[in-house]
Amino acid sequence: MWIYLNSKFVKDEDAVISVFDHGFLYGDGVYETLRSYGPHIFMQDQHLSRLFRSAEAIGLTIPISMKSLADILQEAMIRNEVGTDQRDAYLRITVSRGAGDIGLDPALCSSPTVVVMAKPLVPPASHLYETGVKLIVASTKRNLPSALSPQIKSTNFLNNIQAKREAIVAGAFDSILLNWEQHLTECTISNVFLVLNGTLRTPALECGLLDGITRMIVIQLARELDIHTDEGRYTVDDLFKADECFLTNTSMEIMPVTSVDRRAVGDGKPGPLTLKLREQFPAMRGRYGNRLHTR
DSSP states (O other), rough: OEEETTEEEEEGGOOOOOOOOOHHHHOEEEEEEEOOOEEEHHHHEHHHHHHHHHHHHHTTSSSSSSHHHHHHHHHHHHHOOOOOOOEEEEEEEEEEEBBBSSSSSSGGBOEEEEEEEEEEEOOOOOHHHHHOOEEEEEEEEEEOOSSSSSSSHHHHHHHHHHHHHHHHHHSSSSSEEEEETEEEEEEEESSSEETTEEEEEEOOOGGGGOOOHHHHHHHHHHHHOOOOEEEEEOHHHHHHHOOOEEEEEETTTEEEEEEEEEETTTSSSSSSHHHHHHHHHHHHTTTTTEEOOOO
């Protein structure tokens, strides 16, 4: 596997960073994950823009331009033989504060560490889209937005990891995190939607969640299909009353949810609106794929 590290591509066994890297010591960094559909990188510009916004929010200057990062993504796919008509790509960009003496002062680090990885995309098992997945409501609460903005896609993921640990113990696909006011926010790596009284609903960003890119596309798609949508504040009781529920993120697209805390959602099967959005999503995503240059 070829990995881009700082200024060059190296083999994975040579892709090493310092034990003094502040990404390792303190989780001081940002990242983005992307995917391709064949040679098309999905929403590349939006993902890269969010990466730069996250970096700016923590006072981290990415030492590579957005255009150069796009070129690096292309080369990473070519070198690793992914992003082809036969094999979709999973891509991750990580930028840490870099190596420096022990301490919290960002000035201790003279140069950020930049890593780009590309490997075959492994989507969720196909049967999960037919049966739906099981969730739990985590006892772990989402970080306060006033303490750490959820709009920063940070490498410090301990809040989400704690909630994921709860899901694993419970034998669930994932956990839903509540905020400080007991409102729904998101799952550990995805946004959540529910259908209640004929309206497609999803927690508002003010509840403390990441502005997911697939979330945005689904909202736009629903509106184009004349499906009434609402971004608001919802509780676990709303979720228990919902007729349908699903998750969204870049790699799994739209994943039906059929159980929360061992209670069936609706009739315990993927609902008609969920299925309709899943059916229409491929046409929508076709507008947003970024074509690679001719190889």
